[in-house]
Amino acid sequence: MVLAGRGVPDSGKALVTLTCILAAAGGSAALNTVLDAGIDEKMPRLTRRIAALRALGRGNVAAAAVAAIAASLLISALYINATTCLLLAAAAAGYAVLYTLVWKRHSPYGTIPGAVPGALPVLIGYAAVNPGLGMDGVLLFLILVLWQPPHFWALALHHQAEYHAAGVPVLPVAFGESYTKVLIFLYAGALLPLSMSLWALGYLSWRFGWAAFLLGAGFLAVFYRNTVATRRFGRAFAASIVYLTLLLLALLADILVR
Numbered sequence: 696m697v698l699a700g701r702g703v704p705d706s707g708k709a710l711v712t713l714t715c716i717l718a719a720a721g722g723s724a725a726l727n728t729v730l731d732a733g734i735d736e737k738m739p740r741l742t743r744r745i746a747a748l749r750a751l752g753r754g755n756v757a758a759a760a761v762a763a764i765a766a767s768l769l770i771s772a773l774y775i776n777a778t779t780c781l782l783l784a785a786a787a788a789g790y791a792v793l794y795t796l797v798w799k800r801h802s803p804y805g806t807i808p809g810a811v812p813g814a815l816p817v818l819i820g821y822a823a824v825n826p827g828l829g830m831d832g833v834l835l836f837l838i839l840v841l842w843q844p845p846h847f848w849a850l851a852l853h854h855q856a857e858y859h860a861a862g863v864p865v866l867p868v869a870f871g872e873s874y875t876k877v878l879i880f881l882y883a884g885a886l887l888p889l890s891m892s893l894w895a896l897g898y899l900s901w902r903f904g905w906a907a908f909l910l911g912a913g914f915l916a917v918f919y920r921n922t923v924a925t926r927r928f929g930r931a932f933a934a935s936i937v938y939l940t941l942l943l944l945a946l947l948a949d950i951l952v953r
Contacts, residue, residue, distance in 0.1 A: 697950055698831055698898075699824035711774050712823040715767040716816050719787045722763030723812075726791040729757045737861040740854060760791075778826040779819055786815035803869035806847045814839030831898040834889070835946075839939075841886050845879040845918065846935040852876075853928035876922050883918055887911030890942060899949045906945035914938040 696704040696712065704712075728735070728748055735741040748756060764787045772780040789812030798805030814836050821832035851858060851865040852875060858865045866875045890911055894904030914934070921931040 696820045696824050697947055698835060699821040699829065701950060703951065704824055708775070708823060711770065712779070712820060715771045715775070715779070715783060716819055718763045718767035718770075719783045720816070722760040722767065723787045723791040725756050725760035725763070727795045729753050729760070730791070730795050734861045734863060738854070738857040740857060764791075775823050776826045778822040778828070782815055782819045782822055786812045786819065788812075789815070799863065801864070803864045803866045805864075806844050806851075806866070810840045810843035813843050830896070831893060834893055834896075834898070838886065838890055838942075841882055841889060842935065842939055845882045846932065846939075848875050848879050849918070849922065849928050849931040849935060852922065852926075853932060879918060879922060880915070883915055886914065893946070899946065903945050903949040906949075907942065910938055910942050910945070 696709060728744055732745065732748060732753065735745050767783055767787075768780055771783055790809070794805065794809040794812060798809050817836045817839050818828060818832055821835070822828055825832070848866055852867050852872060855865070855867040855872075859868045866878065887908065890907040891904055893899045894901060894907065917934040917938075918931050921927040921934065
């Protein structure tokens with residue numbers, strides 16, 4: 696929203712947009728929990744999720760999830776714009792249906808198309824301010840698309856035994872650690888020039904360009920240290936969250952701090 700408007704967005708529109716995103720995301724996550732219950736029961740790290748689902752009841756959770764998504768779509772259509780509503784629908788359907796029921800279950804590469812619904816909130820926020828979806832918004836969306844596979848593959852490496860027991864064909868289970876690490880570095884390496892393109896194409900200043908370069912180089916170094924030099928996959932997963940947070944803060948600072 697800040698990128699689209701080149702400044703702080705209207706507080707009312709920001710509140711409505713964030714509410715719609717949270718409702719759609721929460722509803723989609725809840726549907727994922729219902730649909731993946733059989734898989735989650737075989738993964739010890741998800742014990743509390745299964746306990747919560749049993750306590751609330753699958754039917755109740757599914758109904759609340761659908762209601763949250765429907766409310767999100769209705770509010771966005773009435774109070775934001777049609778582009779935002781369509782993107783919210785695509786994100787919810789892409790995650791709760793396509794990723795959960797198709798890509799995740801049947802392909803080791805399911806994380807790659809699955810990154811699209813995960814990155815759509817960037818475009819949803821942008822569209823709330825500028826339904827025309829400028830190239831700067833598209834570039835930020837692509838950064839999120841590229842970031843998610845190495846982020847998830849680090850988690851998959853950390854919990855590969857559980858994914859194997861649950862029968863989920865994630866990349867480390869299907870092709871092993873070495874192949875997974877190669878793809879992690881291909882994606883992480885591509886993040887560096889893509890993030891710097893927001894500066895190179897004139898959308899952000901040299902300050903963001905330097906921040907993107909340093910953060911991208913640090914991201915690669917930390918991933919090497921924690922996935923190749925050692926097998927501290929959990930640290931790599933956490934580092935990816937820190938990287939994205941700092942990159943987005945650098946973007947906000949570049950626009951808002953003059």
